[in-house]
Amino acid sequence: MKLSTKLVMLAGVLALAACTNPDRFGADGANGGIGGTGMNGGMVPGSANDPTSVAYFQQSVGDRVLFQVDQSTLTPEGRATLDGQAAWLSQNGDYTAIIEGHADEQGTREYNLALGARRADAARAYLISQGVPSGRLRTISYGKERPIEVCSNEACYAKNRRAVTVLAGGLTG
Amino acid sequence: MIWRILVCMMAVLAWTAPTVQAQQGPLRIEITEGVIEPLPFAVPAFVAENAASGQMGQQLAQLVAADLIGTGLFREVPASAFISGVSDFNAAIQYADWKAVNAQALITGAVAVTGDQMTVKFRLYDVFSGAELGSGLQFAGTTAGWRRMGHKVADAVYSRITGESGYFDSRVVFVSETGAKADRQKRLAVMDYDGANVQYLTGSESIVLAPRFSKSGDRVLYTSYETGFPRIFVLDVGSVQRRVLESQDGTMSFAPRFHPNGQTVVYSLSQGANTDIYTLDINTGQTTRLTSAPSIETAPSYSPDGSQIVFESDRSGAPQLYVMSASGGEPTRISFGEGRYGTPVWSPRGDLVAFTKQSKGRFHIGVMRLDGSEERLLTASFLDEGPTWAPNGRVIMFTRESQGESGRATLYSVDITGRNLRPVQTPEGASDPSWGPLQN
Structure with missing residues (x-):
């Protein structure tokens, strides 16, 4: 297990070095994270069944919480997801995270940037309240600039109103 | 003078529903309440003063027309309706010919291209009053910037007829x-x-x-x-x-x-x-x-x-x-x-x-x-x-x-x-x- 953790870390460092945007893994956390280099048999480090992997965080813990229209209040489901994130982050202390706040397209550009900041901060504040050191968590808002769903109705809007916890490289000091 | 004061008062009072009224008499689009009637204008191809001017006279006239039409305040009398053309920028205007095609405003121009430089002259006429509105203007610049000169002509026309500054250039x-x-x-x-x-x-x-x-x-x-x-x-x-x-x-x-x-x-x-x-x-x-x-x-x-x-x-x-x-x-x-x-x-x-x-x-x-x-x-x-x-x-x-x-x-x-x-x-x-x- 220790070896595989080190391998994950090594893969993380390599991914960082190869990435043009060095602070993040995967685009919007949707691409399944870093791939593990193959090992014979058993769990593949870095894959979704490695509980220390970014992919596991994204897929099994859940990297995002969703919000109601115009709201930045966490839902019970959102808090449950963040509980899982907080637990994962405390067990995987070498990761920092950037929490991305997003809005759906119903709103002006400026207001949605501010609304995205509120959503990201709501998730960050909750993670801090669950024991994640504040220094490991930054926030950014993309407003309505980065939708993941492109239809113009509530089915898509609901998925776009989100705060996504994007894992980043190791602590810097 | 009284007219000017009235115009200013109307501009202040009537912003809520500024509409266009083409008027007989003085060439003027007033921002006031009323029926929309775009003011008809004619802009024949600008006179090419030398061979190097080529199609520039036509392009300038089209640009000026597009600017004015784009405001919704003007409409163009098509060239196919013209009775007389303008082949000499300084020749006397045949007002009757323009009146007959119901052009209230007539814009004439001339262009001379020398190398990569050009000059553009224009005049604006109030057809129904049979008089020039304002004086002729001349712009000089590069041929690459020809559109700016066309916009400047259109701005001057817009400004003289509406009393407001333009926005085309x-x-x-x-x-x-x-x-x-x-x-x-x-x-x-x-x-x-x-x-x-x-x-x-x-x-x-x-x-x-x-x-x-x-x-x-x-x-x-x-x-x-x-x-x-x-x-x-x-x-x-x-x-x-x-x-x-x-x-x-x-x-x-x-x-x-x-x-x-x-x-x-x-x-x-x-x-x-x-x-x-x-x-x-x-x-x-x-x-x-x-x-x-x-x-x-x-x-x-x-x-x-x-x-x-x-x-x-x-x-x-x-x-x-x-x-x-x-x-x-x-x-x-x-x-x-x-x-x-x-x-x-x-x-x-x-x-x-x-x-x-x-x-x-x-x-x-x-x-x-x-x-x-x-x-x-x-x-x-x-x-x-x-x-x-x-x-x-x-x-x-x-x-x-x-x-x-x-x-x-x-x-x-x-x-x-x-x-x-x-x-x-x-x-x-x-x-x-x-x-x-x-x-x-």
């Missing part, structure tokens, strides 16, 4: 958009007001948002994710040099606009969940916080004299418009209608605020007075937002985005009566226009 900075909706690439671009001469000012490596011209048009403020986080930048239009203005760790800055003095920038800064309005001195980097409510305060815009700021805030629960002193202090709410109000922009004339309104699932561009009275919605669509004023305060350009998977952003303009809605042609998708000044 102006540029618009905007965000050019390509790519699918979920992977939109954005870069800053500048173009002539009519969509011609697009030049790109940045690459599309990072998201760029909401560029805003300085009053003189020499610089642009905008928001970029170039550093990884949203930050306000200033860009010199001539050199295309840019620099970040504000980069306080753990914050985001956006929605910048210039003070009319060109030195102070007002913008929004988000810290944690809270977004407030700040100013920054562009030379010293000194920042001043103007609002401190826990709500969202954003989209600030100065009054033309720089003494006040209109902005949007959701302190009442939903975004509404407020006005405060340029030094901060208690704001006054000005919007009270049903719905959500955003992106207020103070008219260059000082009399109105243009805004985005979201109501019952639709978006509108609207205008209201500074005390919130006389709200008027000019447009309605799935998503209209981000108005910007023409330099004369009579026309508004904005972003319209179509819905769904293939949704695309385009620019539209509309006059402040809500009439004459028309798309602005751009080579790619386009959003966030900011209309610059009339050029010198």
Whole structure:
């Protein structure tokens, strides 16, 4: 297990070095994270069944919480997801995270940037309240600039109103 | 003299429903209540004064016609109806021939091209009075800049007939958009007001948002994710040099606009969940916080004299418009209608605020007075937002985005009566226009 953790870390460092945007893994956390280099048999480090992997965080813990229209209040489901994130982050202390706040397209550009900041901060504040050191968590808002769903109705809007916890490289000091 | 005073009074009193009235008698489009009757004009091909002028005379006449028609205040008498042409710029005008085809205004011009330089002369005639309106004007410049000279002719015609300054020889900075909706690439671009001469000012490596011209048009403020986080930048239009203005760790800055003095920038800064309005001195980097409510305060815009700021805030629960002193202090709410109000922009004339309104699932561009009275919605669509004023305060350009998977952003303009809605042609998708000044 220790070896595989080190391998994950090594893969993380390599991914960082190869990435043009060095602070993040995967685009919007949707691409399944870093791939593990193959090992014979058993769990593949870095894959979704490695509980220390970014992919596991994204897929099994859940990297995002969703919000109601115009709201930045966490839902019970959102808090449950963040509980899982907080637990994962405390067990995987070498990761920092950037929490991305997003809005759906119903709103002006400026207001949605501010609304995205509120959503990201709501998730960050909750993670801090669950024991994640504040220094490991930054926030950014993309407003309505980065939708993941492109239809113009509530089915898509609901998925776009989100705060996504994007894992980043190791602590810097 | 009495006529002039009356005209001024009517202009002041009648902004609420400025409409066009073509008048018999003096050549004049008045902004007053009445029936819309676009004023018919004729613009024969400008006389080519030498062989090198080639098709330039025809192109100039077409450009002048397009500018005037585009206002919705004029209509063109087609060349096929002309009884007599204009082959000599200095020859006497055959008024009867133009009267017969019902051209109230006649625009004549001449062009001479020498190498890469050209001169353009023009005259404007009031056909029914049988007299020249104003005196002839001459412009000189490069052939590459021929469109600017055509716009200057059209501005002079518009100005002489309406009594208002024109807006054709102006540029618009905007965000050019390509790519699918979920992977939109954005870069800053500048173009002539009519969509011609697009030049790109940045690459599309990072998201760029909401560029805003300085009053003189020499610089642009905008928001970029170039550093990884949203930050306000200033860009010199001539050199295309840019620099970040504000980069306080753990914050985001956006929605910048210039003070009319060109030195102070007002913008929004988000810290944690809270977004407030700040100013920054562009030379010293000194920042001043103007609002401190826990709500969202954003989209600030100065009054033309720089003494006040209109902005949007959701302190009442939903975004509404407020006005405060340029030094901060208690704001006054000005919007009270049903719905959500955003992106207020103070008219260059000082009399109105243009805004985005979201109501019952639709978006509108609207205008209201500074005390919130006389709200008027000019447009309605799935998503209209981000108005910007023409330099004369009579026309508004904005972003319209179509819905769904293939949704695309385009620019539209509309006059402040809500009439004459028309798309602005751009080579790619386009959003966030900011209309610059009339050029010198």
